[in-house]
Each structure stands twice: as structure tokens, then as C-alpha cells.
Amino acid sequence: MTTPARSDQTPSPTTHPKSVPLGVAAIGYAFMGKAHSNAWRNVASFFNVPAFEQKVLVGRDASAVAEAAAKYGWAESATDWRSVIERDDIHIIDVCAPGWMHAEIAIAALEAGKHVLVEKPLANTLAEAELMTAAAAEARARGVQSMIGFNYRRVPALALARELIAEGRLGTIRHVRAAYLQDWLSDAESPMSWRLRRETAGSGALGDIASHAIDQIQYLTGQTALEASGMLKTFVTERPGPGGPEAVTVDDAVWATFWLTGDLGASVEASRVATGQKNSLKIEVYGTAGSLMFDLENLNELQFLDATAPVREQGFRRILVNEPEHPYLEAWWPQGHIIGWEHTFTHQIRDFLTAIAAGESPSPSFEDGLQVQRVLDAVETSAKNKSTITAVEHNSLIAEGA
Structure with a gap:
């Protein structure tokens, strides 16, 4: 595929006029590439966002990525992400590739002046995450924005939960439980x-899904992990590969406990071998004046208990988060017409584009992603050493930009 010639007259992100659509390239076309492509294809139909164009979908298999590009609404496809980053008609790079590619792609894109969205977790290692965050900070000074894709922040029910907590409806938060279970x-x-x-x-499971749970605990409460202890387990140590059995070198499940700023305790459990659980992220928040419960398998519902009511009237009540007054829902369907998992990515793209247009830093930032990466690193270190990791003992748990 021919790469357009570069032009010195193409505006940089810091001077990009609103009359020129933002050119978007997505790298990766499998599970996350499909989810992000769906969001890019639909966001402008429901939200007022800056003009953009789905320019290029990038993947290693030329035939497969060409087929995916045509299906998902991209104008063209390519197999060399480096040449795509060099193009002057590309202003946004959406990184949906596996974690081992995140650092190289994101840093190259930021250095080339492209706004960058990266799927979670930020990187495969703490060292890579630190390099990415440094590159993001340097690029931000030039007006180049970056964001990590913790899409569950864009679940309307969880966004509402954050609002209720911030309003003091739960009083002082004492502890939080989160369990992300798949089978x-x-x-x-x-x-x-x-x-x-x-x-x-x-x-x-630690980086794949526990990262979501850890981010939610900190996002909902506004508190930062200071101390962590954890256990990791691989139940199936070999699996069928193309050439025979292969060793599994990552965890199947994780259990962790945390102490956070604000004198707050939390626990996280994550498993990809929890038989019967398909995609259940359960979150419970307990405060002095009330409690909240959420389950991703009932994405449109939030359970709320008002402990200030008379005891004879207390009990969890179901809030169907489908009203126009609820976060993001003014753009969708009439009351009671539920939305789905895929809408979180649409909300994510909406927020990313809006921040770019305003010249503001999107949230969650690479600094937020780095902070989660530090917690992941602490849990893994704790599991390996059978110890508790504290901020004093393990510098990686001190939040930056949280």
C-alpha cells in the first residue's frame, strides 16, 4: 500500500485547525481492535465530537487486516505501523496491540507528535511504563495528548457510583472489595x-483483569494504594500449542489486599478459571453512611444502601442507570432502554476526542496507568517473596500524578 508523501505544511497537533479532520490509525484488529473500531465508527453518531477520519487499520497479516479494515469502517489497511506513524495525515494512534508492543509503539508515536490512546495495562513491565510516562509528559508540553484505556471508568453505573461517593453519600469509606472473575x-x-x-x-489474570479492579478501587474512592500483599497461582501449567504442549508462564488467578491513603482497606480477587463466571466484575464499597454494589454482568444497575435512613427502612435498592441525568446517557436511548459493554469504548473515544479539542489532558493519564502498573508490580513482588510491600520498602507504590 502506498504511503502518502509527507508535507511540511501539515499542521502539528499544537496548531491543528478544527476545520481539518483528525486522521486516526488503529494498531491491532483482533478483540480490542474490533471493540475500538466499533467505537470510532459510532461515536460521532451520538456525541458532538471533533471531526475525524478512520484512516488506517494496522496489522501483521495483510489479507486479514485488509478484510477487517473493510468490515470495521477504515479507509485502508497497512502492515507497517512505523510508516503509518510517519504520515502527516495521521494525528491519533490508537494502540490495540498486545502489551509487549505498547511501549515501542506509544513512545514512537508520541515523539512523532501523535496523540496516543493505549489499551490497559500500560505496559508489560514497570520499566516500560516509566519510559512511556516520561515520553507522554514530554509530549504533553508540546500539546500532544495521551490516555490509557481503562474503559470501565466509562460504565455509567460506575461513573454514578463515583459521583455518589464524591458527594459524601457513603460517608467515610472504610473498605472496598473487588472481584473480577472469568472462566x-x-x-x-x-x-x-x-x-x-x-x-x-x-x-x-493480574495484568489482564485485576488491573481493571485496582484502577476502579482508586478511581471510585479517590485514594491511592500505599501497601500491598498478594498471591498468584497457575492452575494449568501446560496447554496445547501448535507444536505440542507448551508451558504456561503467567498466573491464572490472583488474590491481593491493599492499604490506601485515607485509612482505607481493599481486597482484589481475579481469576480466568472461575467456572461459571463469564465476565463478572463485582465491586462493593462500604462507608459509614451507606454502601454500593455493582456487577458488570448487570452493567446498567447500581445497588445503593442509605444507612442514614431508619433501620426499619434500610436495604439495598436497585438504581437502573438509564436516565438522561446519568453519566453519558443523554446521548443514547429513552429511559429503560439499556446499553451494553461496547458503549464504554464509545464513551472513552468521546472523552479522548473532547480533551484533544480542548487542549486538555485526558483521563486516565499515562501517570494513572503507571500508578496501576506500580501496584501490579508490588503484588507480583509480594507473591514472589511472600511479603508485604509498603511505600517505604517499595518505591514503585508512590503515586505520580494520581
């Missing part, structure tokens, strides 16, 4: 994939 690896004969190799995935 897609319960069968020992499930085949080997890049997600089960440390060199490509970084970690297993």
Missing part, C-alpha cells in the same frame, strides 16, 4: 495463546 481458561485443553506467555503478556 475462559477453566478447560485445561483450552489452547495456548499470547496471553499465556510472560514475554508477550507480561502477566496473566
